[in-house]
Amino acid sequence: MQKNILVRNNVKVFGNGTQPMLFAHGFGCDQNMWRYITPAFEEDYRIVLFDYVGAGKSDRTSYNAERYSSLHGYAQDVLDVCEALELQDTIFVGHSVSSMVGLLAAVEKPEYFSNLIMVGPSPCYINDADYIGGFERKDIEELLETMERNYIGWANFLAPNIMGNADRPELGQELTESFCSTDPVIASQFAKATFFSDNRKDLFKLKVPSLILQCSEDIIAPVEVGNYLQENLSNSTFKLMKAKGHCPHMSEPEETIMYIKEYLG
Amino acid sequence: MLNEFFENAPCGYFSFFDDGKIFVFNETFCKLLGYDKEALKDRNVESIFTLSTRIFYQTHFFPLVKMQGHAEEIFLSLLTNKGQHLPVLLNAKREEHGGKLFTSCAFITVPNRKKFEDELVAAKNVAEKALQENSELLKAKADLQQHTERLDAQIQLVNKQNSELKQLNHVVTHSLKEPLRKILIYSERINDKAQPNILKLARATKQMRVVVTGLQQYVWLDNTPSHFTHIDLNDLAEKAAAQLRQELNADLLNLHMVKLPSLEADAEQIQLLLYHILSNAIKFKKDEKAEVTITATALKQNIFRSVEHKYKYEDFIKLEITDKGIGFDPAFKEYIFDLFRKLHDTEGHGLGLALSKKVATNHFGLIEADSRINEYTRITVLLPLFQTTR
Numbered sequence: 060m061q062k063n064i065l066v067r068n069n070v071k072v073f074g075n076g077t078q079p080m081l082f083a084h085g086f087g088c089d090q091n092m093w094r095y096i097t098p099a100f101e102e103d104y105r106i107v108l109f110d111y112v113g114a115g116k117s118d119r120t121s122y123n124a125e126r127y128s129s130l131h132g133y134a135q136d137v138l139d140v141c142e143a144l145e146l147q148d149t150i151f152v153g154h155s156v157s158s159m160v161g162l163l164a165a166v167e168k169p170e171y172f173s174n175l176i177m178v179g180p181s182p183c184y185i186n187d188a189d190y191i192g193g194f195e196r197k198d199i200e201e202l203l204e205t206m207e208r209n210y211i212g213w214a215n216f217l218a219p220n221i222m223g224n225a226d227r228p229e230l231g232q233e234l235t236e237s238f239c240s241t242d243p244v245i246a247s248q249f250a251k252a253t254f255f256s257d258n259r260k261d262l263f264k265l266k267v268p269s270l271i272l273q274c275s276e277d278i279i280a281p282v283e284v285g286n287y288l289q290e291n292l293s294n295s296t297f298k299l300m301k302a303k304g305h306c307p308h309m310s311e312p313e314e315t316i317m318y319i320k321e322y323l324g
Numbered sequence: 325m326l327n328e329f330f331e332n333a334p335c336g337y338f339s340f341f342d343d344g345k346i347f348v349f350n351e352t353f354c355k356l357l358g359y360d361k362e363a364l365k366d367r368n369v370e371s372i373f374t375l376s377t378r379i380f381y382q383t384h385f386f387p388l389v390k391m392q393g394h395a396e397e398i399f400l401s402l403l404t405n406k407g408q409h410l411p412v413l414l415n416a417k418r419e420e421h422g423g424k425l426f427t428s429c430a431f432i433t434v435p436n437r438k439k440f441e442d443e444l445v446a447a448k449n450v451a452e453k454a455l456q457e458n459s460e461l462l463k464a465k466a467d468l469q470q471h472t473e474r475l476d477a478q479i480q481l482v483n484k485q486n487s488e489l490k491q492l493n494h495v496v497t498h499s500l501k502e503p504l505r506k507i508l509i510y511s512e513r514i515n516d517k518a519q520p521n522i523l524k525l526a527r528a529t530k531q532m533r534v535v536v537t538g539l540q541q542y543v544w545l546d547n548t549p550s551h552f553t554h555i556d557l558n559d560l561a562e563k564a565a566a567q568l569r570q571e572l573n574a575d576l577l578n579l580h581m582v583k584l585p586s587l588e589a590d591a592e593q594i595q596l597l598l599y600h601i602l603s604n605a606i607k608f609k610k611d612e613k614a615e616v617t618i619t620a621t622a623l624k625q626n627i628f629r630s631v632e633h634k635y636k637y638e639d640f641i642k643l644e645i646t647d648k649g650i651g652f653d654p655a656f657k658e659y660i661f662d663l664f665r666k667l668h669d670t671e672g673h674g675l676g677l678a679l680s681k682k683v684a685t686n687h688f689g690l691i692e693a694d695s696r697i698n699e700y701t702r703i704t705v706l707l708p709l710f711q712t713t714r
Contacts, residue, residue: 087383
């Protein structure tokens with residue numbers, strides 16, 4: 060069982076510290092997206108990386124449409140990894156939708172976690188009465204269509220392609236093969252589970268302290284959403300980043316590292 | 325000259341920095357989008373994307389180009405000055421200029437290809453759906469057959485156990501109780517209470533009566549259909565505490581709880597469960613009074629626990645009943661739920677937690693225990709919010 064989980068979720072463990080830092084990737088990518096961040100924490104923490112089932116180099120035969128049709132199935136992946144590695148006192152770092160996945164996991168089993176670090180979180184993406192999520196339902200439907208259309212182009216994402224990396228040799232073949240390569244059906248289901256999720260009612264249940272890293276000009280998680288989270292998450296710290304867009308851990312890794320280090324003290 | 329070729333090439337070109345600011349672009353790009361050159365300078369690249377393209381850009385395109393250094397044949401919709409959607413096919417590459425990294429993009433418009441693709445995607449979806457339904461159906465059929473066989477075998481087993489249990493029930497309620505009653509009566513009639521052996525006999529017999537009563541409760545929990553209503557947990561906990569105070573003729577319990585949620589359950593059974601857990605807290609208290617806190621959290625749980633690969637997340641209430649008592653070695657946290665298991669040499673009979681577990685099971689719930697010696701014991705009960713669906 061334990062071994063299976065480690066293979067199933069392509070779990071990687073490294074670093075010289077004892078306290079675990081568990082990094083969870085968001086929708087669209089896999090654990091490789093943390094590669095600019097983890098070196099800064101390797102010395103002091105035990106780094107744990109994994110891919111959700113269906114993403115990256117996870118075991119796709121373990122994919123179950125019923126399980127992964129809601130974020131609870133993804134939260135179960137997080138808990139499975141925690142259980143398999145017997146993690147305790149874990150600092151959970153989740154990007155985008157993984158912030159809420161981490162929240163669900165920490166509500167269910169708070170004993171595994173010491174802190175949640177949420178990078179670009181949103182409890183609900185769709186506008187609802189007074190709540191500003193940033194999207195209308197039809198926007199999300201359009202996104203699904205764009206993704207659908209890129210399945211044809213996604214043959215490239217899936218094919219090993221080493222050429223063109225000459226200028227960045229540190230990005231080896233391994234990365235090129237797997238990065239962002241996702242089964243189209245799985246990707247579409249992940250998109251639905253993500254963008255149609257509404258976890259606003261779960262926020263008050265979180266007892267674990269959290270850090271909200273809010274980006275500037277992030278259309279996926281606009282600043283209104285960050286403010287909403289701060290108001291509704293007890294014991295939370297809010298930081299508005301200079302980084303623009305939705306992927307500060309890739310566009311502004313230094314700033315991201317700085318805020319995480321400052322928070323962890 | 326070359327510059328002119330670049331400006332008017334039959335493909336759009338634009339580039340942007342990591343913060344999204346547009347860097348270099350050509351005339352074709354301006355024309356296709358219907359913008360003046362000046363209007364595009366220093367603009368954020370996301371402003372020329374449709375909303376869905378923006379999400380795709382943030383979640384897939386940008387990470388891909390950033391990590392891999394390039395991306396090919398990406399389908400995107402650009403937003404023209406007039407708000408129209410312009411379908412394009414785009415190649416991108418990471419480049420460096422003056423120490424700053426930027427993403428360089430060339431694209432062609434593909435309005436016709438989009439039409440073909442629309443049909444292709446539609447056809448592919450139909451085919452995929454049919455294929456998936458077909459394979460799902462076949463798999464479901466095989467699973468069903470297997471489950472039916474397993475279910476039948478299990479029903480046979482359960483029936484057999486049930487009839488044994490009924491016989492056992494009879495033994496307990498009739499055959500054992502009557503002789504027990506007689507022993508008690510006669511041992512009380514022997515007046516020579518000073519005889520230590522007689523005292524021992526009386527004590528052992530009383531203990532046996534408690535065990536028999538417990539067994540009866542255990543069987544009762546099995547044989548009586550549960551009666552589910554909306555219950556008030558606060559009320560039931562207070563009742564269980566009152567019952568204990570009355571039985572012990574002393575107030576040995578401080579109960580701390582906030583307003584607990586209402587759920588569908590069998591009131592009598594839940595009160596029994598709370599009674600036994602609170603009773604344990606009193607038995608194993610460290611201080612003068614048992615300090616017990618009851619909290620509740622609403623969460624979703626997969627209702628499938630035996631059948632693999634099935635998932636249906638439903639609402640559950642997680643009740644945590646924590647005392648500050650002497651605790652127990654967590655190595656025994658499963659053992660203690662077995663019938664007649666005891667860790668401490670006290671007046672307990674090893675029945676309370678077994679009965680509590682039975683109550684949880686009757687509600688399709690779970691019960692767990694956790695503890696730290698001399699610090700706390702926490703009993704966690706997971707109960708479904710609703711019972712009607714079963």
